Amino acid sequence: MRERQIEQKLVKAVKAAGGIAPKLTSPGFDGMPDRMVLMRGGCIGFVEVKAPGEEPRPLQLSRHRRLRRLGFKVYVLDGVDQIEIILREIGGDAE
Numbered sequence: 730m731r732e733r734q735i736e737q738k739l740v741k742a743v744k745a746a747g748g749i750a751p752k753l754t755s756p757g758f759d760g761m762p763d764r765m766v767l768m769r770g771g772c773i774g775f776v777e778v779k780a781p782g783e784e785p786r787p788l789q790l791s792r793h794r795r796l797r798r799l800g801f802k803v804y805v806l807d808g809v810d811q812i813e814i815i816l817r818e819i820g821g822d823a824e
Contacts, residue, residue, distance in 0.1 A: 732780040735809055739764060739776060742812045748821060750776070760788035762796075762803060768821025774802035776815065781807050 743750040748768040753775075755761040762775035775796055777785055785793065785805055793803045804815045 774819035
């Protein structure tokens, strides 16, 4: 499965759970995760989407560490089977 397909399934699952998953673009701050997942109750997480078996680049890993040090949940998603687990861990009240 391609990265884009996995990303589309993530967005659809977040929406079905009552949240939103805007695409992140950070001019001047490369390496940020692909999606910010916003769920009910102020729950937030960041998701880096990769094709199956692909790994984040070193700059991406650095950004992930920084976000985690700030207290945010950060995930690397490379398969649709992980989506439900990630959403459960991010939290929020599903509709």
